[in-house]
Amino acid sequence: MSQRTNLQIPSGVQCFYGREARLRREVERVIGDVFAGWSYEEVIVPLFDYFDVFARGGGPSLNDYIYRFIGRNGELLALRPDFTALVAKVVASRMTDRSLPLRLFYSGEVLRYQPPKAGQQKELFQIGLEHFGDGLEADLEVLLVAFEALDRVGANDAVVTLGHAGFVNGILEESGVASETRPGLLEAMRSRDANRVTGILGRQAPVAVMEAMGLFGAAEVLERASAIAKHPTSRAAVARLEALWGELETLGLGDRVQLDLGEVRSFDYYTGMVFEIYGPGVGLELGGGGRYDSLLGKFGLPWPAVGFSLSLDRLAQRVDDRKPDIAKELPVTTVKLKKERSKGLAEALRLRKQGVKVRID
Amino acid sequence: MSDAITLALPTGRIFGETVDLLMRSGFTLPEDVKQARRLHITNGEHQSSVLVKDRDVPTYVEHGVVDAGIVGHDVLAETNPDVYQPLDLGIGRCEMVVARKKQQPKGAYRDLPMVRVATKYPEVTFRHFHGHGIPVEVILLSGSVELAPVLGLADCIVDLVQTGKTLAANGLTVDEVLFPSTARLIVNRASFRLKGRLVSQFVASLAKEVAR
Numbered sequence: 001m002s003q004r005t006n007l008q009i010p011s012g013v014q015c016f017y018g019r020e021a022r023l024r025r026e027v028e029r030v031i032g033d034v035f036a037g038w039s040y041e042e043v044i045v046p047l048f049d050y051f052d053v054f055a056r057g058g059g060p061s062l063n064d065y066i067y068r069f070i071g072r073n074g075e076l077l078a079l080r081p082d083f084t085a086l087v088a089k090v091v092a093s094r095m096t097d098r099s100l101p102l103r104l105f106y107s108g109e110v111l112r113y114q115p116p117k118a119g120q121q122k123e124l125f126q127i128g129l130e131h132f133g134d135g136l137e138a139d140l141e142v143l144l145v146a147f148e149a150l151d152r153v154g155a156n157d158a159v160v161t162l163g164h165a166g167f168v169n170g171i172l173e174e175s176g177v178a179s180e181t182r183p184g185l186l187e188a189m190r191s192r193d194a195n196r197v198t199g200i201l202g203r204q205a206p207v208a209v210m211e212a213m214g215l216f217g218a219a220e221v222l223e224r225a226s227a228i229a230k231h232p233t234s235r236a237a238v239a240r241l242e243a244l245w246g247e248l249e250t251l252g253l254g255d256r257v258q259l260d261l262g263e264v265r266s267f268d269y270y271t272g273m274v275f276e277i278y279g280p281g282v283g284l285e286l287g288g289g290g291r292y293d294s295l296l297g298k299f300g301l302p303w304p305a306v307g308f309s310l311s312l313d314r315l316a317q318r319v320d321d322r323k324p325d326i327a328k329e330l331p332v333t334t335v336k337l338k339k340e341r342s343k344g345l346a347e348a349l350r351l352r353k354q355g356v357k358v359r360i361d
Numbered sequence: 362m363s364d365a366i367t368l369a370l371p372t373g374r375i376f377g378e379t380v381d382l383l384m385r386s387g388f389t390l391p392e393d394v395k396q397a398r399r400l401h402i403t404n405g406e407h408q409s410s411v412l413v414k415d416r417d418v419p420t421y422v423e424h425g426v427v428d429a430g431i432v433g434h435d436v437l438a439e440t441n442p443d444v445y446q447p448l449d450l451g452i453g454r455c456e457m458v459v460a461r462k463k464q465q466p467k468g469a470y471r472d473l474p475m476v477r478v479a480t481k482y483p484e485v486t487f488r489h490f491h492g493h494g495i496p497v498e499v500i501l502l503s504g505s506v507e508l509a510p511v512l513g514l515a516d517c518i519v520d521l522v523q524t525g526k527t528l529a530a531n532g533l534t535v536d537e538v539l540f541p542s543t544a545r546l547i548v549n550r551a552s553f554r555l556k557g558r559l560v561s562q563f564v565a566s567l568a569k570e571v572a573r
Contacts, residue, residue, distance in 0.1 A: 159554050159555055161554050191444070191445055191446045192445045192446060192447045192548075193445075193446040193447070194447070194448075194449075195446075195449040195545075196446075216557065217557070258554060258557065260554075276554075278550070278551040278554045278555055279551070279555075280551075280555055281425075282425065282551060283422075283423065283424045283425015283426070283549050283550070283551050283552075284423075284425065284550070284551065285550065285551070
């Protein structure tokens, strides 16, 4: 291999150093501390596992992005494209004796084989949490933790858009949309492309499907949603969102939340509340998550769960603009060795014991 | 910034129609916009635009350096950006087609062991041919695609056709229509949330004009 080839890097990966590296570690530490402060326990999961784990945990929409490889014994392995499936597996295999709620967090890189566009790399850094437990309280807690994490890294102007996977699912059920047309339809709904939705469902596209795409805004959206929600799944979704919205308003967080019942998050495992986080100056979402009550069942443990992840890449990019004082270099004491080497080294050791940053010259 | 929205407008084929639509919808663009070579213009109090190549519109919008953009469906089909597409503007109507040499029978290229296709739309081409199980060699060109079959570089072409005159002038004919294409409004996912009110107003004012 030539020298030149050794220095080339494949597309979609990055190196970080200097301020950029310090900033990322700092953002990761600050958010990790917030998670720990809400009694989330860190879990460190492997970088690769059997392909089946991710295929089962992520559903078809993630499958296309998985890096696969064959192990020495012929087994099909994969680099992690997402943390949720791995954490679910750890819980289902090692933590079945724990009592609910169980709170876990993770941090690290995920790898997705996708064309690098719109600043998306193939190696993405995520930090996030999973809360295994049921009920409105769990959903609320997770949102509060997300808000605090955003605040602590200077993203207090970020907006959380809140929806519910059950709302659209119920409407599709009610409207009798065949399951084979759903993936394409959800894709079109995700783009708010009314044109393509009528293209798929025909001119007689159910009014509720068309209206769902426009259910975006503040509390009044819930009334409109209520009017078109006929299926019990949709009705339950609206009820849950009403309750969440009410609590968030009471806590003074109402102006940081928008409702968006037409949102269809691109992962297939969500069953309840879903949310996305957007901040000024970053064109892509800072993070997102939701409730996924059926995922653990796929690993043999029928526990409900809710969680989210934040993009460390995009948060660090924002922090850099807004908090120039974060991740500053510590003041340094220079120790000159010159002729008296052992004396100088002893001095460096003494300073290090006091916790002073030292540079030997 | 949040009291204004920025647009990316395509300077290519649909530029004239796009400018006309914006003006009819009540936005005041500079009078000489069609002639001047400026790349950045203001259209009224709450809006400004950058003028970019058609292909680059989705890139600007997806990155969020502009809030919204206007671009042909052909470009969206090729680039598949993760953006909202709330409105079909109905302008710039044309068709994405497979075209062959006039003297050849319809669909004859399908029987070739490997079809050589000249195009500016490699993704669209792969999706169509591979979708039908036909092996294809894409010959990527950036213009005058119609020449390729004439010179024997390709067996057929995949291209956007408005009137069919260029095809006819080069001895080609439409073999199959893949999809119709019109200009679309696209919106950045973050802007849709963070500038919700301004974006909805903008969508509504265009929608009103489109519906007329």
